[in-house]
Amino acid sequence: MHEQANAPRPVPLDGGLMERAIGFALTSVQAVTPGMMSRRTPCASWDLEMLLLHLRDSLAALHDGIRLGRVAMLPEPPxxxxxxxxxxxxxAVRLLRASCSPERVEIGDRHLGGDLMAAIGAMEVAVHGWDIAQASGRASPIPAALADELLRICPLVVPESPRRPLFADPVEPAPDAPAGDRLIAFLGRRPLLEPRP
Structure with a gap:
């Protein structure tokens, strides 16, 4: 039996996907100043401070998953x-220094392959990096090569239905949209947003 040409495949950790996603997110937070914390973000119910704290918690959870093989269900108190x-x-730096990757990660009463957890984490980190860039006024696109790889793993991690509350419904990108815009649109965000005051 032959594999379908377009069948999604897990992304190996040694591809540097997580490192590139973190690099993009860290570039995005460079423009954030204390006076921006109340700005709206592409995540409808969050201001920029809430989004940053959510990303902090996601990075901490990924670190635990990679280093310990388990993720606590409650975020650490600030x-x-x-x-x-x-x-x-x-x-982010702590996660970059974590070099171990278990075969399986325990999340509550569920188990997930370590490579798949890293791929999901890379998508979350990169997309929230884009959200932060939008809210801060930089409007930086996700780098094309990174976005292209993340698009390939989307079928593995984003359910077709129901998508909410984890993911918004997709929006239609422009016919000639680059990979970054197609990724953002697939995850329910409108590409090329104007900076939000």
Missing amino acids: EPDDDPVSAVRVR
Whole structure:
């Protein structure tokens, strides 16, 4: 039996997918200043501070999954004077230093392959990096090669239906949209948003 040419395949960790996603997200947070925290983001119910804290928690969960083989269901409580941008940077560097990858990761009462968890994490980190760039006014696109790889893993991690509450319904990208815009549209965001005040 032959494999279908377009069948999705897991993304191996040694492809540097997570590292490139984190690099893009860290570039996106460079433009964030304390006065921007109340800005709206492409994530409809979150302002920029909430989005940064969510990304901090996601990076911490990915670190636990990669280093410990399990993810706690409750995020770590923030420090009283925790700066959201610094918190994202610290967790991102910690994750980049985590070199071990278990075969399976325990998340609550479920188990997930380590490569698949890393692929899901890379998608979340890159897309939230795009969200942060939009909210800060940089409007930076996800790099084409990274977006193209993430598009290939979307069928593995994004259900066709129901998608909510984890993912919004897809929007139609332009016919000649680059990979970054197609990825963003597939995940329910409108490409090329204007900076949000």
